[in-house]
Amino acid sequence: MVEKLNDKEAICISTLFIMGSSLIMGISGEAKNDAWLSAIIGILFSVPIILIYSRIVSLFQGKDLFEILEMVFGKYIGKFTALLYIGYAFLLGALVIRNFGEFVDTVGMPETPMFVMNLCMGLVCIIAVRLGVETIGRTCAYFIPIVFAVLVFIQILVIPQINLSYIKPMLYNGFLPVLEAGYFAFTFPFAETVILISVFFTLKTKKSARKVYLWGLSLAGLTITVLTIRNVLVLGKSIEIYYFPSYIVASDISVGNILQRLEVSVVFVFIVAAFVKASICLFAVCRGVQKLFNLSDYKSVTIQLGLLMIYFSYTIFHSIMDMRDWIEVYSYFAIPFQILIPIVLWIIAEIRKDVIMNISS
Amino acid sequence: MKKTIKIALLILLISLTSFFSVGCWNYREIDEMAIVSGIAVDKGINKKYLVTLEIVELTGGTDIKQLPRTVSTEGDSMFDAVRNEIAFIGKKAYFSHAKLVIVSQEVAREGIVKVIDWFSRDTETRENIYLLVSKNETAKEILEGKQITNEVLSFQLDKMLQNQESLEKAPSGDIRDFINNLSTEWACHVVPAISIENVNGERRPEIMGAAIFRTDKFLGFLDALDTQTMLFIQNKVRGGVIYSEEKIGDSYAILEIFKSKTKINPVIDVNNITMEVNINITAALDEVDGTANLLEGEGPKKLEQYFEDMLNNRAAKFVKEIQTKYGTDIFGFGEKLYEDESGFWKRIRNNWDEEFENLKVKVNTNIKIKNSAQLAKSLEMGD
Incomplete structure (x- = not known):
């Protein structure tokens, strides 16, 4: 059976994938009260690279990332880059699961071992991946109205806590920190959509890819920008001292002493987004392993790889302090995966597309 | 036959999960918690801080009554002192409903960051609780004052602060505001001042005036x-x-x-x-x-x-x-x-x-x- 995603489901997947863990971690960096500018800069940076991704998807319609790599780079380099991408997706999935575990561990249940949280999240991802991309797509389409409803609801209720003067002065520390934070926002989360190339082989038409990518970017980018502006307006420039600013903002809500303690709603949104992101990463890993070793079905390796991912997420950081430092390292670590290899891939594909198509067909 | 085994396995699975997977990892019953409504911080005699907690105890029965009482413990830091309270009442204090922190002048003069860091950092405490400075010698005696309504004293004080908008004789602001101001170059803040007055032979707390802070150090009081x-x-x-x-x-x-x-x-x-x-x-x-x-x-x-x-x-x-x-x-x-x-x-x-x-x-x-x-x-x- 060939799985097919329609455009709406694909847009939902990419929106939730981008929102993923940045919903709760926020756009970090030294930008302080200019963090929202960094979010916008991050989106602008990512538009060209996302157009490249979507071009790659539509050039090789019906082929996933690992097949494309092999077709374009040849057998040996192709397998090697595929291995790199498997590692990247594996790491990313583990990071998302870890973010979720750290979050629950920090704000909710400090006495429960984090492994329990990671396992719960990971098992659901394994089940989702075994059920296939179509199922994940339909889940996203089902959840996304609820997610946006909760976000809008919180947004409205938080209005009394807003202090408009917190946004002033703009660019007090100059443009450089904002640019830097903008680049961080580009690598995490916007350009992580490179993983989605390994999912969008299921798109129905050639034109879908660009539409799906751009819609996903704009929906998720808008959400993240609005949330960042909200966080700045509520928390001021001390926004950077918190691990999870969105959670702190939601905990501030107090309408007439009745509507209080709404933090849990934020947790719900975060769980949905993190689940989608981790599932997609796990799917990419399984798909890659299948292609690398010429297995007949990716489902036979899902449970093993999923459990490995959970274990990896548990051991990847020593503590939440490491997790925060990692973002800076990650922004350089991600350059080959998010920028270099896709651009090279795209250029070679554009030049030699006729030759490649002939060989493969 | 196959169907019966299937059903039996299903029942076994359901009962197993219902026995082993329900509830929280570290669940707490409400009668095992000491719900804290207000906190007073003084200089300790033997150790660094003397922390007084006002604890609300709920009595069961048809009409539930809130019985507030205070307990004082010493410790070398806020968290140390707060945890030492287990040695006195045997229950772990629960801080999510705490409304205010009253700090004595002496503690405030030495710098208040040491006190509020814990409130901002810990997951159970909330940042949107009020910070006050006691005009009297200790902060403890204010929590030991007598409330006018039937409410718990700290909850009443919380209302007093919330309704300042039609009195405006004391500033209002929570720990978050304080922290936000602290990182700035002007770093100056005012918090409400609280004192205890003798009214008709009863000692009643009163919130009036303000206390000035430069960075986190207390400088002096302002009158109403x-x-x-x-x-x-x-x-x-x-x-x-x-x-x-x-x-x-x-x-x-x-x-x-x-x-x-x-x-x-x-x-x-x-x-x-x-x-x-x-x-x-x-x-x-x-x-x-x-x-x-x-x-x-x-x-x-x-x-x-x-x-x-x-x-x-x-x-x-x-x-x-x-x-x-x-x-x-x-x-x-x-x-x-x-x-x-x-x-x-x-x-x-x-x-x-x-x-x-x-x-x-x-x-x-x-x-x-x-x-x-x-x-x-x-x-x-x-x-």
Whole structure:
């Protein structure tokens, strides 16, 4: 059976994938009260690279990332880059699961071992991946109205806590920190959509890819920008001292002493987004392993790889302090995966597309 | 046969999960928790801090009663002291419902960051709890005072702070505000002051006036009137009363404030800054302490003029006093410069304290008396 995603489901997947863990971690960096500018800069940076991704998807319609790599780079380099991408997706999935575990561990249940949280999240991802991309797509389409409803609801209720003067002065520390934070926002989360190339082989038409990518970017980018502006307006420039600013903002809500303690709603949104992101990463890993070793079905390796991912997420950081430092390292670590290899891939594909198509067909 | 095994396995699975996978990892029953409503921090005798918790105990039965009681423990840090309380009452304190922290002057003088860090960092405590400074010798005695309503004392104090908007004799602000201010260059903050008064032989807490902090160190108290003036300049007045200092005609007049809006306008002339403070008040004449007819002819105009002059003088005098006595910018002038004139602010931020001491401040009050409540005239008395 060939799985097919329609455009709406694909847009939902990419929106939730981008929102993923940045919903709760926020756009970090030294930008302080200019963090929202960094979010916008991050989106602008990512538009060209996302157009490249979507071009790659539509050039090789019906082929996933690992097949494309092999077709374009040849057998040996192709397998090697595929291995790199498997590692990247594996790491990313583990990071998302870890973010979720750290979050629950920090704000909710400090006495429960984090492994329990990671396992719960990971098992659901394994089940989702075994059920296939179509199922994940339909889940996203089902959840996304609820997610946006909760976000809008919180947004409205938080209005009394807003202090408009917190946004002033703009660019007090100059443009450089904002640019830097903008680049961080580009690598995490916007350009992580490179993983989605390994999912969008299921798109129905050639034109879908660009539409799906751009819609996903704009929906998720808008959400993240609005949330960042909200966080700045509520928390001021001390926004950077918190691990999870969105959670702190939601905990501030107090309408007439009745509507209080709404933090849990934020947790719900975060769980949905993190689940989608981790599932997609796990799917990419399984798909890659299948292609690398010429297995007949990716489902036979899902449970093993999923459990490995959970274990990896548990051991990847020593503590939440490491997790925060990692973002800076990650922004350089991600350059080959998010920028270099896709651009090279795209250029070679554009030049030699006729030759490649002939060989493969 | 196969079906029966399937069903039996399913039942087994369901019962197993219902036995082993329900509830939380570390569940807590409500009667195992000591719900904390208020916290007082004093200097310890043997250790660094003496922390007093007001604990609400719920009694069961048909009508649930809240029984507040206080427990004091010592410790070398906030968290240490709070946890030591287990040694006294055997239950783990639960802080999510705590409303306020009262700090003694002595602790506040040494620096309050050591106290509030824990509230901001710990997951169970909330940042939106009020911070107060005790005018009495200890903070502990305030939590041991007697409440007027049937409520728990801390909850009553919380209401007092929330309803300041129609009194405006104490600032209001939570730990979050304090932390937000702390990281700035002007780093100055005011928090409400609390004291305990003897009323009819009972000791009752009273929130009146404010305590000034420079960075996290306590400097001194402001009385209720000064606090109101300060709130006017800070644009934080939402209600309250102004009474005339002298008799107008032969009576005092009292205004009720409906709206107050303050705009601070920095005027920069090379290196001289003048702060223009424009206060716009809409008020109503709500009480005349005598029979003088203040509303006839030019009366309202004169009344407005009198109050404008009074507030102008009061504010100017108060600003001067703060500049010479404390030399700290409690009005938020630095913040205004930072927000609107950030280029200029960068040049002077390192010696803002001296700049503030020599700052020229021009207060310009504009009062509009919109009505005189229900009476068109003053009460008349036959001679």
